[in-house]
Amino acid sequence: MSVIEKMVDISKLVEAVQDEVIEWRRHFHENPELSFQEFETSKYVYEKLLSFEKMEVSQVTPTSVMGRLVGSKPGKVLGLRADMDALPIKEETGLPFASKNNNVMHACGHDGHTAMLLGAAKVLSQLKDEINGEIRFFFQHAEELFPGGASEMVKEGVTEGIDGVIGLHLASQIPIGKFCICYGPVTAAADAFDILIQGKGGHGSEPNATVDPIAIGVQLVNGINQIMSRKVDASLRAVISVTQFHGGTANNIIPDRVTIGGTVRTFDPEIRKQIPIWLEKLTKGLTEANDASYQFDYQLGYSSVVNEENITKLVDHTIVETFGESNRVISQAIMGGEDFSAFSEAAPGCFVLLGAGNDRLEENFPHHHPKFDVKEESLVLGVTYYVQTALTFLNEK
Template sequence: MIEKIVDIQNLVEAIEAEVVQWRRHFHENPELSFEEVETSKFVFEKLQSFGNIEVSWVTPTSVMGRLFGRHPGRVIGLRADMDALPIQEETGLPFDSKKSGVMHACGHDGHTAMLLGAAKVLSQLKDEINGEIRFFFQHAEELSPGGAQEMIKAGAAEGIDGVIGLHLGSQGPLGKFSLCYGAVTAACDDFDIVIQGKGGHGSEPNGTVDPIAIGVQLVNGINQLISRKVDAGHRAVISVTQFHGGTANNIIPDRVTIGGTVRMFDPEIRKQIPVWIEKLTKGLTAANDATYQLDYNFGYSPTINEEKITSLVEKTIVETFGESNFVRSQALMGSEDFSAFAEVAPGCFAFLGAGSENPAENYPHHHPKFDVKEEALILGVHYFVRTSLNFLNEK
């Protein structure tokens, strides 16, 4: 057993430079959600070159690899997301984005490179594998309805017994894995409201139905919904993030548009929030002789870490990287469409710190200066390799 562990360690360490090179390639050539044409092509060709892996297109911009072990057994899915964000990069890296206004500002370049590395290592361990490993290279995590649902509808996840994901964290201590049981990321919904009033001259507001005045009242009301409707023991957030209206200082406009995001974990609260928003909007517009249109979109579900597979992941992290590199964490209000895979089979989604020792260098996700320390990449490869083998060999 010790010899096998040493062999795996050597196989992983042997590809570190290659994994870094892949990450830099993806970082230089980012592609937006549903547009990952060249990224998925690169992944497809690399998987084919490793041998022992059946490679297929699941959607026009997502790829799946299937590695069948020597012996029958369970099926584990390993997932990485590939898309970038509409952000102008400001890192100054020698391998910064070649595309104006598009950037890997969330670590997906690293995720893709790590899973490619794991696929290369595992392809060399075919005879040690019981069962099947599926490599999900997913498109469009950043844009609802998300690529995970499309891959699942196409049949990629049929028959899997578990699924594992990993997310790099730019502000987490380098090499520290964090994990929690149960809910790990929140549901993410959004809304858009149009308030239709009656415009007019700014000097005669009495002759108008002012949608800005109504909108201000509505925003204040929405901001009070959670504190007045939701028990303080539940975590939920409504943030109004857009308010658009008007064209000149002396004109009261006909309409305004308001938009925002909603995050929560409890499914019953999730059902009630759009009801509360509509009731408030309807009442305010009716009281002021205006009309409204509300579009409420149910986005990603909460990501739930199932207890048994999460326990296996925790044990693997401690055995592989040491107890000092494991942290039991709290659920995040951010969202992830890994949740769609975790609704199909027991799932576990962990985080790997990839921050600098200098806090001033650690910019948050979705920031123009976001970056991760590349020393974390090989740790992610090792995580995928060891966790998948432990899952398949578990009795």
Template sequence: MNVALQEIQIKEEVIKWRRYLHMYPELSYEEEKSSHFVYKTLLSFGNLEVSKPIKNSVIAKLKGNKPGRTIALRADMDALPITEKTNVDFASKNTGVMHACGHDGHMAMLLGAAKILSQNQDKITGEIVFIFQHAEEQFPGGAKELVESGVLDGVDEIIGLHLMPMIDVGKIGITYGPAMAASDTFTLIIKGKGGHAAIPQNSVDSIAIAAQIVSNLQYIISRNVDPLETVVISITQFVAESAINVIPEQVKMGGSVRSFNPELRKKLPAMLEKVIKGITEAHGAAFEFDYHYGYSPVINTDAVTKMIHETAVEVVGENSVERMKPLMTGEDFSAYLEKTAGCFFFVGVRNESKGIVHPLHHPQFAIDEDSLDIGVNILVNTAIKLLNEKPV
């Protein structure tokens, strides 16, 4: 099925959708207007069964002229609590909220794919499920809720994509196997004994103890974990509130833990707590430690990844397909991959000549919109391939 002509015809429409959605970003679990826009737009295409199994998520099903395999395509819809500083004409109109992670583009690309494929229903064997998902940015994530609602029941493979400022526009990033890390967090309270800064011997210094913990947690990675494993432990919060001449009663800390190995992931909380307990007991302090498992790692299925890789080579050329290393960032697309086979890949948006160089989650994040029709092209053509040929 040749869709190149249709994609050229809807390129401007995809850009228009993206810009509209960019102007009206909504936070996780608040995507009411975004989901309503997506719902109405999908209904306008015809040939689609459109529903909202979760309040702010939208599902569209396209059934071909004959029964066959079922594949799913997913886009996320939520924005971030960031004040936009791009100065584009279509900048966010919702103060303090911004599509700084490309989800506006993800929705627009999937709408484009849905329009093209719905117009070619008579050429399709099997079924395509278009998933517009709420709350990717906030744990427990919309993907988990949608899986539990049954949207992947009967689905053979699922595909997801992400616009990526690490990659130049016109290029595609592919990762076989582990692609994105498990994303876990912890909170820690060190309870010492407050006192006068000039008389430290009469206190239990929570700051000094907490500082030792920050340093010693890194020894878990360097001396307790196989050096061939990939693990990151980052302390991201350190709060000790008191007067400048007072040793505080307690210190509140928070951190992020990223990993790929499921077995090692299970062991990490106990490893952290062992270090914390040893240091606090040595200095006569107490602690409260809470560990929270977040998103599981995104592990791509090799056979599906290979099919997307082949499609990307057809679309952008072999020299424009990059084999990416696994990223330590997290994604709730992992919930889908725990249910069925699939692949999560990346579409380049970086263009230094246009000043499009800022990373994800930055107030000046932008995309080269030439990336959008590339994403549509790969979604459409890979969907057709997956329906007609089981990946092996």
């Protein structure tokens, strides 16, 4: 059979599951579950995978699932990953299949990810005779909540013996059909910090009798905002954002403490190591100078997702061959975080973004917004992407 004939066959198989994929996506959207609570979602996925011919299925953790498809001939092992969890957001889309779970919403496209990978699993299960090696389908829990589900699945051994892993994320800010691919870093390392400043409270009319933690906190925030411009080379991308400042209970009371929290995004491992040192040194100096004390907590979050060059070239070539060069965009890394990094640290990986928004970008709502939605025409493209890249990877000499 020629390459063109195989492409035609695959297109027909993908087209045959298109309506199911949309149905599955709407089911997941209507029944979202938070991180580490994806019990019904994982059960639904488990049962669907069992219905596919020649698919081995296992419950990796209480809320994650792995499907395993062993080809007719020996060869490489590839992992395909989708995340399944939703966010604590009250939906405002007005969709007929809007969330039935109050204050829980699929506001990041994970419903689409799960549906697309299910569609790919169904198609690939019908192509067992075309497969050399093995495909593992990772339906991952808890991408949105650190420490994340990917690292738990890796600890359970799902990546043992694997030769590569491929991921995909729908993106509402990118027009339908555009695949954005990076060589090297894709997402930033995402860390967090919390600082408590302990002062001495008192009456607002007598600040001289207090150790004002608000005044110290303001100085600290201003100092934090200068770290990047004074400590980090301007050519290196890094961000520290203070996102929380809590303190006080009344207009005439100086509180005895305030808490400050924020996020840190980096690509360079050395800068990532230095930032908590700089933050605590600044906090220590300001509190000591003002007769206050502090508590400092720094949490290392997801590592940067880094696309490995060889598998990225293969994925890049496959996208161009399947969807056309005009639909492949070489892009820069984004400052967002992604726990796909746990998979791509365990095996050579490639993670791409697939456009799922209108051409009129001003009409698209961002991820984690109450009105976020994806255009369902993108789902069939995601199924095709998974199927084509899997077959190309496994059948490549």
